[in-house]
Amino acid sequence: MEKKILIVGDSIASGKQLDSDYTDIFVSKLKEELSNKKVCSKIIVDAVPGEDSSEGYSRVKNKFAEKYDYIIVIFGCNDAAKHHKISSESYSNNMIHYADVFGREKTILITPPIYNDAKGTSKREDFLTKDKFFSLFF
Numbered sequence: 001m002e003k004k005i006l007i008v009g010d011s012i013a014s015g016k017q018l019d020s021d022y023t024d025i026f027v028s029k030l031k032e033e034l035s036n037k038k039v040c041s042k043i044i045v046d047a048v049p050g051e052d053s054s055e056g057y058s059r060v061k062n063k064f065a066e067k068y069d070y071i072i073v074i075f076g077c078n079d080a081a082k083h084h085k086i087s088s089e090s091y092s093n094n095m096i097h098y099a100d101v102f103g104r105e106k107t108i109l110i111t112p113p114i115y116n117d118a119k120g121t122s123k124r125e126d127f128l129t130k131d132k133f134f135s136l137f138f
Contacts, residue, residue, distance in 0.1 A: 001040070002040045002041060002042055003034070003039055003040065003041045003042070003069040003070065004041070004042050004044070004068050004069050004070075005041055005042070005043045005044070005069060005071070005072065006044050006046060006063060006066075006068045006070075006071045006072070007026075007027070007043065007044070007045045007046065007071075007072045007074065008046050008047060008056055008060050008063070008071065008072070008074070008098075009047045009051075009056065009072075009073060009074030009075050009110075010047060010049060010051045010056070010074065010075055010076075010077060010078050011047070011049035011050065011077070011078075012026070012074050012077065012112075013026065013045065013047035013072075013074035014045065014047035014048060014049055015027065015045075015047075026074075027043055027045060030043065030072075031043065044068075046059075046060055046063065047074070050078060051075070052075065052078040052079045052081075052084045052086050052091075053075040053076070053079050053086065053090075053091055053094035053095060053098075054086060054090070054094055056073075056075055057094060057097065057098065061101075068102070068106065069106060070106050070107075070108060071098070071102040071103075071106060071107045072107075072108045072110060073095065073098045073099075073102075073107060073108070073109050073110065074110040075091075075094070075095065075111070076091065076111040076112040077112050079091040079094075080112070095109050095111070
């Protein structure tokens with residue numbers, strides 16, 4: 001049975017790279033992992049570069065009535081930008097709202113990794129290379 005998966009989010013979800021063409025690295029890796037696990041899937045990407053979690057919700061709220069097996073929500077980088085004026089509390093509430101509306105049992109929330117330039121923490125790891133990420137959900 002085919003699994004219908006909706007991906008909503010910002011440029012990370014859409015595959016838009018800064019000053020370059022689109023790349024489908026996230027979707028490609030997801031399809032590869034699902035195929036390796038013998039999961040037949042249809043993946044729908046509904047993401048807009050530059051959106052924050054509030055703007056995204058306004059845009060995709062009509063999708064809530066549709067039937068999806070899983071919804072992957074990827075927001076956070078734009079929410080953290082000062083010009084978006086999204087507080088950490090609002091961001092948290094927005095992400096929880098996605099899960100509540102779509103259904104917590106089928107919603108996967110992905111947030112940006114923590115990185116603090118002031119503390120000089122190490123560079124972020126590419127989570128797409130981590131087999132554990134995908135094995136948690138499928």
